[in-house]
Amino acid sequence: MKTAIWILVFLGTFSVMEFMAWFTHKYVMHGFLWSLHKDHHHKDHDSWFERNDAFFIFYAIVSMSLFYTAANGFWYGWPLGFGIMAYGLAYFLVHDIFIHQRFKLFRNANHWYAKGVRRAHKIHHKHLGKGDGECFGMLFVPFKYFKK
Template identity: 50%
Template sequence: MNLFAGVALTAATFLGMEFVAWFMHKYVLHGPLWFLHRSHHVRHPHHFERNDFFFLFYGGLSMLLMVYGGPEKDWRYWVGMGVAVYGTLYFFVHDVLIHRRLPFWRRTQSAYLRALNMAHKIHHKTTGRDGSQEFGLLWVSPKYFTLARRRAANPPARSASAAQ
């Protein structure tokens, strides 16, 4: 497979992973695998969650595809690369920015990232298996863009004591 086709397949896989993530989150994690995903919806004192096992699944799948497709750089390599790129972005956006699991990237000026954060917070308003909304990671409903832009234009007023 030539480089252009490989990069195109990686990009297509990356984009397809958003649908896979949405589908798996809505119908599998909030379905039969809720016993693992539940740890992500409740407060706990632990640094790790049962939900973190899903990283091992997707990371392992990506690694296997890249290892077995690597010598010939066939479709498996490029699909594995797309899964890896999506997983890396997922980690930084979901775990670092939204859930603050690492102590950097606390604030953003990006209306898109603020909208994404709002949508995810709406998803976590429900701590049970049923009733959640907004299951994707990168696609954000337009209503959250409106809210994010409105908040950027009208930042919350700071009290006089906080300004000093």
């Protein structure tokens, strides 16, 4: 029974992180921390790293803190921490590697879902300003972007 609860907490955490990604992107990154996120929309430096990369540190600290609580008796910390970590890995693979090609992988993916995710992200990035552009999560992109 404990294993089933562990799996449900992990999957629930992973799913909630999609909402958190949308919320953080819309209200934090395009809000009061635009100064960290704007170089993701309009590169103003020669570095491979972006100021925007600082956002992953916040979620990494939350995940590591949950691992710490789990090691000290709060067993829910394991599935919560791993759910956040798994979402972060998925986000890195989809957003940074697949969409932005920070590593030259998955360049020829022509699946309808892959094309829809790229199309939606491109529409978001055509706006360079703080208040412009539709914000959405990584996995649950509006269906209007999926054309066969």
